[in-house]
Amino acid sequence: MSWTEHTDQIAGLDAPARALLDTLSPMEVPKGAILFCPGEAVKGYVVMLSGQVDVNLIGPNGRDILLYRVAPGQSCIQSTLGLLGGDAYTAEATAETPARLVLIPRDVFFALLDSSPGFRRLVFGAFAERMQSMMQLIENVSFMSVEARLAALILDRSGPDGCLHMTQAEMATAIGTAREVISRRLDKMAHAGSVAHERGVVTVLDRKALNKIVSGTAF
Amino acid sequence: MSWTEHTDQIAGLDAPARALLDTLSPMEVPKGAILFCPGEAVKGYVVMLSGQVDVNLIGPNGRDILLYRVAPGQSCIQSTLGLLGGDAYTAEATAETPARLVLIPRDVFFALLDSSPGFRRLVFGAFAERMQSMMQLIENVSFMSVEARLAALILDRSGPDGCLHMTQAEMATAIGTAREVISRRLDKMAHAGSVAHERGVVTVLDRKALNKIVSGTAF
DNA sequence: GAAAGGCATGTGACGTGGTCACATACGGTG
DNA sequence: CACCGTATGTGACCACGTCACATGCCTTTC
Numbered sequence: 001m002s003w004t005e006h007t008d009q010i011a012g013l014d015a016p017a018r019a020l021l022d023t024l025s026p027m028e029v030p031k032g033a034i035l036f037c038p039g040e041a042v043k044g045y046v047v048m049l050s051g052q053v054d055v056n057l058i059g060p061n062g063r064d065i066l067l068y069r070v071a072p073g074q075s076c077i078q079s080t081l082g083l084l085g086g087d088a089y090t091a092e093a094t095a096e097t098p099a100r101l102v103l104i105p106r107d108v109f110f111a112l113l114d115s116s117p118g119f120r121r122l123v124f125g126a127f128a129e130r131m132q133s134m135m136q137l138i139e140n141v142s143f144m145s146v147e148a149r150l151a152a153l154i155l156d157r158s159g160p161d162g163c164l165h166m167t168q169a170e171m172a173t174a175i176g177t178a179r180e181v182i183s184r185r186l187d188k189m190a191h192a193g194s195v196a197h198e199r200g201v202v203t204v205l206d207r208k209a210l211n212k213i214v215s216g217t218a219f
Numbered sequence: 220m221s222w223t224e225h226t227d228q229i230a231g232l233d234a235p236a237r238a239l240l241d242t243l244s245p246m247e248v249p250k251g252a253i254l255f256c257p258g259e260a261v262k263g264y265v266v267m268l269s270g271q272v273d274v275n276l277i278g279p280n281g282r283d284i285l286l287y288r289v290a291p292g293q294s295c296i297q298s299t300l301g302l303l304g305g306d307a308y309t310a311e312a313t314a315e316t317p318a319r320l321v322l323i324p325r326d327v328f329f330a331l332l333d334s335s336p337g338f339r340r341l342v343f344g345a346f347a348e349r350m351q352s353m354m355q356l357i358e359n360v361s362f363m364s365v366e367a368r369l370a371a372l373i374l375d376r377s378g379p380d381g382c383l384h385m386t387q388a389e390m391a392t393a394i395g396t397a398r399e400v401i402s403r404r405l406d407k408m409a410h411a412g413s414v415a416h417e418r419g420v421v422t423v424l425d426r427k428a429l430n431k432i433v434s435g436t437a438f
Numbered sequence: 439g440a441a442a443g444g445c446a447t448g449t450g451a452c453g454t455g456g457t458c459a460c461a462t463a464c465g466g467t468g
Numbered sequence: 469c470a471c472c473g474t475a476t477g478t479g480a481c482c483a484c485g486t487c488a489c490a491t492g493c494c495t496t497t498c
Contacts, residue, residue, distance in 0.1 A: 045265070055352065055414065059362035061457085084347035090354055096254070113343075117333060124332075127346055128303035131296065134353050135276065135309055141361060142395055145276035146455065167475060176361055178456050183477060199464065199475060280486085365484070386446060397485050402448060418446060418493065 002196075017116035035076070035093040043080025045109040045123075047075045051099025056173065057091050065176035067091055068133050077130040079094050080123065083109060141176050149175040149211040150185050154195065154202055162204035171202075189213075237336035245321050254295070254312040261299075261301025264328040264342075270318025275392065276310050284360075284395035285432045286310055287352050296349040299342065302328060360395050368394040370406050370432040373414065373421055381423035408432075 013021070026049055029035065035046070035053060053070040056190055070076050070093075078091055083106060104112070112119040152153065153175055158164040166174075168182040186202065189195045194209035195202055215219060232240070245268055248254065254265070254272060272289040274297060288296050289312075297310055302325060323331070331338040359368055372394050377383040385393075387401040405421065408414045413428035414421055423429065 007267070051386070057358055057361070059358075060272055061362075063362070063456090065357070065361055069245050081347050084343050090351075090358070113339065116338060120332065120339070124303050127350070131300055131346070131350060131353070132309075134350070134357070138284070138286070138353070138357055139276055139278075139309070142276070142284055143280075143355070160279070169475075179476085180457080180478085181455060183475095184455095187477080282485090388446075398447085399449085399486080400484060401447095403484095406448085 003076075013122060014116055015116035017112055017119045018106065019100065020112060021104070024102050024104065024108075026100050028108065029095050029099050029101070031095055031098050033095045033099075035095065036078070038090055042079055042106075043103060044079065044106055045075060045083060045104040046079045047102050047104065048072050049100040049102065051101075052096040053093050053099055053101075054096050055091050055093045063178065064173050066174045067137065068130055069096075074129075075123070075126045077127060080127060106167045146175065146177050146181055147185055147188075148214050148216065149177075151189075151194075151210040154204060155207070155210050155214065158202070158204050162207075164202045164204075165200060166202070167200055223273070230348050232341060233335055233337035236331055236338045239327065239331060240321065240323070243323065243327075245319050248314050248318050248320065250314055250317050252314045252318075254314065255297070256311045257309055261298055261325075262322060263298065263325055264294060264302060264323040266297045266321050266323065267291050268319040268321065271315045272312050272318055272320075273315050274310050274312045282397065283311075283392050285393045286356065287349055288315075293348075294345045296346060299346065308333075365394065365396050365400055366404055366408075367433050367435065368396075369401065370408070370413075370429040373423060374429050374433065375424070377421070379424050381426075383421045383423075384419060385421070387421055 029051075034150065035052065040057060048070050050072050053076065055067045055070065055076065056064045057067050058064045068077075076093060078093065144152075153171060154164055157166070157174075168186070169179045172182045174181040186195065186197050189210075190197055194204075194206040194208065194213075196205055197203070222305075248270075257277065267289050269291050272295065274286045274289065274295065275283045276286050277283045295312060297312065332342065363371075369390065372390060373383055376385070376393075387405070388398045391398045391401045405414065405416050408418055408429075412429065413423075413425040413432075415424055416422070
C-alpha cells in the first residue's frame with residue numbers, strides 16, 4: 001500500500017496540503033518500539049497511518065497509566081504540545097503493533113497550519129478530542145472505583161466472543177492502578193460469576209452484571 | 220478602563236483581529252457566578268479580560284476537583300472543546316473574583332481562526348498550555364501523595380507573608396481530596412512545626428520542610 | 439446581648455486501594 | 469527433565485476516602 005493512498009485516510013484534507021504531505025516519506029516502526037520518552041525534544045508533528053500507539057504517563061516508582069491510544073488517521077498530541085508550547089515530552093509513546101507514520105517537520109507543520117484550513121481542522125479536531133478524553137480520564141481516575149474502571153475496561157476491550165487477551169499488569173496500566181489490585185478484583189468478580197480468568201485471558205460471563213458495576217459507581 | 224484597552228493585553232494579536240474583537244462588548248460577571256455547568260451547550264469562545272475563573276470537574280458524590288484556573292488574557296478551553304468537537308461542557312466554571320470577559324460567537328471565532336495567524340496562535344497556545352497542565356494534574360493525582368500535593372498548594376498559593384487564606388474544603392477541592400483528609404494532614408504538619416493553622420488561614424513556618432515534602436513524594 | 443443557625447473544623451470507625459515482600463504456577467528452552 | 473522468565477496469588481500494612489457526628493466560631497436576628 002503506498003503512502004499516497006494513506007493520505008486519503010486523513011479526512012477533510014485539502015489538495016495542497018495533501019500534495020505537501022505526499023512529499024514526505026512514511027516511517028515504519030516495529031512492535032514495541034518507543035516513539036519518544038520523557039524529556040526528549042520534539043522533532044515534529046506525528047500522524048499515524050496504520051497500527052496502534054499507546055501513550056503512557058510514567059510514575060516515579062515504575063507505575064504507569066495510559067493517557068490515550070492513537071489510532072490510524074489520528075495524530076499524537078504530545079508532539080503538538082511540544083511544537084506549540086516549546087516544552088519537551090512528559091509522556092512515553094509505545095507502538096503496540098507494528099506501525100506506520102509520518103513525521104511532519106516543524107516548519108512544514110507551521111506552513112500547513114497557515115495555508116490549509118483542512119489541516120487546521122485536522123489538528124484542532126485531534127486536539128479537542130484528546131482534551132476531551134483527558135478530562136474523561138481525570139474524571140474516571142478521581143471519581144470511579146477500581147472495580148468500575150476494570151469492568152468498563154473488560155467490556156470495551158473484549159472481543160465479540162467475550163474474551164480479553166491482556167495480562168493483569170497491562171490491565172493495571174490501562175486503568176491506572178497496581179497489578180495486585182487487579183488480581184484481587186478479578187478473583188472477586190470471578191467468584192461472583194461475572195467473569196472467568198486464566199493466565200493472560202479474561203472471559204466475560206455475565207455482561208449485565210459488569211454493566212451494573214460500571215454504572216453503579218460511576219454516575 | 221475601556222474594552223479596547225483590554226484587547227491590548229491579549230498578546231500577539233494582529234490588527235484585523237483586534238478590530239474585529241473590538242466590535243464585541245465585554246461582559247461583567249459578579250463573584251461567585253457560574254459561567255457554565257455540565258451539559259450546557261456551547262455559546263462561543265470565551266476570553267478573560269480581568270478577574271479569576273476556576274474550572275472544576277464535579278463528581279457524583281459532590282466532591283469536585285480543580286481542573287485549571289483561567290487568568291486574564293487566557294481563554295477558557297472548555298468552550299473551544301465544544302466549538303471544535305461539538306460536545307457539551309463536562310465541567311463547571313465559577314468566577315472566584317468579579318470578572319470581565321468577551322464571548323466570541325461561534326461564526327466570528329471560525330472566521331478569525333481562518334483569517335488571523337495571531338488569533339490562531341492565541342487559541343493554539345492556550346490549548347497547548349491547558350493540555351500540559353491537564354497532564355500535570357493527572358500526574359499529580361495519580362502519583363503524588365496527598366501530603367505532597369497539599370504542601371505544594373500551600374507553598375505556591377501563600378502570600379509573601381507566608382499566609383494562605385483558604386478553608387480546608389477549598390484546599391480539598393484544589394488538590395482533589397476530601398476535607399477530612401486535609402484536616403488530619405494539616406494537624407500532622409502543624410505538629411511537625413512546618414505550618415500553623417486556624418480557621419480559614421494556614422501560615423508557613425518552615426518553608427524548607429514543606430519543599431522537602433513536595434519533592435520527597437513526587438520525584 | 440442572648441439565642442439561633444450556618445459554616446469551619448476535629449474525630450473515630452471502617453472499607454478500599456497502593457505498596458512491599460514474597461510464594462506459586464505456567465510456558466517455553468536447552 | 470531442569471531452568472528461567474513471566475504471570476499470578478497472598479498477607480501485612482499504611483494512606484486515603486467516606487460516613488456520622490461532635491464541637492467551635494461567627495453572624496444574624498430578635
